[in-house]
Amino acid sequence: MLWLNVILQGVLTGGLYAMFAAGLSLIFGVMRLVNIAHGDLIVLAAYVALMATTALGVNPLVSLIVVVPAMALIGYALQRGLLNRTLGEDLLPPLLVTFGLSIIIQNGLLELFTADSRKLQAGAIEVATMQVTQGLWIGVLPLLQFAVAVGVIAGLQLLFYRTALGRAFRATSDDPAVAQLMGLDTRHVFALAMALSLAVVAIAGVFLAVRSNFDPAIGPARLIFGFEAVIIGGLGNLWGTLAGGVILGVSQAIGAQIDPGWQLLAGHIAFLVILALRPQGLFPKVSG
């Protein structure tokens, strides 16, 4: 029962990692951009939520109404004003610019909010639990987080394959030049993709901030978790990233149960083993 519980906790944490991964996977899919500042943007979202909850006096989960559009706006502006200029054949400019951005966000947050650990208080829901069977309890908040993750991924999947915007994303992804010829403004499409990515980041950031302590320096580790989930799941497959997140979460939970010092190491090792045995990931998108 102990191990069942450990695995269940790992699965639920995996939902959060899948949300880290979905935003990363989305922009890579549309514009082949790997955003090194992704983790720091998750932390930025947590601080935006901190400001929103303090200013408005609302529950962090309610603050999503403000945080999601705010982050989406930041994403649109960032892409239009900065990142669009870096896109091209050479992969170095986007990589280095987002790396610089990561350093700027980290140190900016450090300057504004100090290095103190923060946490968002969500009230009674934080400690609420449900009994599954004899001896197996499940937290309401982790369950909600997992359900939201599944909802986010299902929503992205629908958006990609059932809407006009999704069609624009896929067209731009396949061939930006032809998409532009067909009347799509690729700069606008890229900016919308980044806005959507940061909307997902906002949700992930709020759940991160409610579930655990955060400070300006924890961004890079979140980037790495998201990246590992993407690679484990297989590039370009949104449901794969959920599976990747779950595998990462379960590996960390099992590692932590053996020895607390092994939590992160176990996750990285699971990633490296999968990279060695199945470099295309567990569920790669069929390449056409």
Added chain:
Amino acid sequence: MSRVAHATRSSRVGLVLIGAAALALAAAPAWGDRLTLRLLAEMFTFVALASLWNLLAGYAGLVSVGQQAFVGLGGYLLFALAMFAGIHPIVAILIAGAVSAVVAVPVAALIFRLRGAYFAIGTWVVAEVFRLLASQVSALGGGSGISLPAAVVLAMAPSRTMRELEIYWLALGLMAIVLAAIVALLRSRHGLALTAVRDNEVAAQSNGIDVWRLKFAVYVLTAVGTGMVGALIFLMKLRISPDTAFSVNDWTACVIFIVVIGGIGRIEGPIIGTIVFFLMRQTLADLGSVYLLMLGAVAIGVMLWAPKGLWGVVAERFGWQALPLQRRLVIAPADKHH
């Protein structure tokens, strides 16, 4: 007979200037005080790290954000070898280079499965694994780190002044070796292949260059140099901990900014970048995190508006090169009348 020439007038001037600078630096203990020497030695380690990263990213196209893996590995190897095997630190630096090569082979085999930007994050994961493993080794201080025992330090040289001189020349020597090795590599047949890969990987491949093997070799060679510089850095610091040894900010972010600001894909870039970096640090370091923030902004600005860096701007404007690396076809007069 036509021949390929490397040198230009500016590179001859450059060589003379570099020779003069090398002499002045070697004689620095005669004109500089203790603080100057310490600052210069630190600059030498950054020139070496930045030149190695430049070789990796600027020439081989392997953008790594995980070189701290080898800085930390070298540092920890120095501490382990000196403390548990009683090996002299200078010998330990050499062994650290050899062990780094051995470690780099399986690491490269694994992360070379990732392409482009994903490769970059893969290198970071490896560095994180190294950091977490180092914090598990309680004999080396675990997560909180350890100081180099006084006995090891005293065994290097009996007096503090002599020790500081020894470390200064060691840093200068190591930088010189790293730079000379890179120049020799770039002037060789492999260097020509590497430049071809830098300019167009597909075209290089179709001309018969084994791109994968070339990149693999550059990755391992860079690891050797980075491991040795890492060992030296922590010999200078006398204290090591997982967070300082595998710091992405110190050994990768700053190094990348140095190369980008100075000029990526050019041998002179990292040297110019280091000078600018230290000028900024000496004048703005009091600002703390604002300083790093500005550094990031400057690097983004350079990347967007002068992607070839400061030296790139100068080199293109005036056609300068400080080291004889270009290849020009010199056509002998007899050939001209065909």
